[in-house]
Amino acid sequence: MGWFRLRAARWRARTRPAPVRDASSVDDRELHDRVSELLVRELGGADAATRAPAPVSPARIASWMSDNQFSYFVDNDGDLGGLWRGRLFYFFLFGEQSEILQVRGQWHRELAIERLEEVLDLCNEWNAERIWPKAYARVRDNGRVHVVSEVATDLEHGATDAQLSQLLFCGLSTGSMLFDALDERYPDPAGTAP
Incomplete structure (x- = not known):
């Protein structure tokens, strides 16, 4: 019982509010600083944004590809693509605002139509167990x-360069994980009927 009382006393000492001064003696700046300190202590600090979010455009995506030394192309419809x-x-x-x-x-690779049911099962399992990427099959x-x-x-509301980079890498890396799983499940020749 002594240990519990000791722990309770320590907890009360840590959570006891600081003495409150008369509200009229606390200026806005001091109040802001106290709230900021409390938030940092309770939630942890955050790095200041290096840039405000901006609309995503094909030019920003192409710039990201160039910055990361990825080869890309623009097809006849104006869509950006590349091989990874x-x-x-x-x-x-x-969307209305892109x-x-x-x-x-x-x-x-492509699979024989006779494998459609098992591929759909694989996609459903993938989607049930993972957030990204959404997996589906087309005939x-x-x-x-x-x-x-x-x-x-x-x-x-746009994205910062860091957010955009994270999303693009997420799409590429999780898509590659799905395709690696397919390569493992269907070694060549996958195009023949089972």
């Missing part, structure tokens, strides 16, 4: 199954 580890990724902007960033990748006009990864983020 032999896999095709596109970077789309959707505020939704989507990083969409496609696996570099092309030629009857072949093609698997897609997708990471989409609403950036209505």
Whole structure:
């Protein structure tokens, strides 16, 4: 029982509020500093933003690719794309204000239509166990199954360069993880019926 009382006394001493002075004697600056100190102590500090969020544009995405020494292209529709580890990724902007960033990748191989059910099961398992990327399968006009990864983020209020970089790397790295899992599950020749 003595240990508990000692702990309770220490807790009361730590959580006891500081003596309060007359409110009229505390100026706004001091009050602001006290609240800031309390927030830093309770929540931890945060680095000041180096730049305010700005709208995402194809030019910013292309600049990010160049800064990271990634090769990219612009297709006939004006969409940015590139190959990462032999896999095709596109970077789309959707929405009325082009505020939704989507990083969409496609696996570099196709599967036989007879494997559709097992690929759909794999995509459902992936989506149930992970946040990113969304995984889905499409059947092309030629009857072949093609698997897609997708990471989409609403950036209505823009993004800093650091935030944009994190989102783009997230789309590429998690898409690559999905495609690595597919490579492991379906060694060549995956295009033949089971």
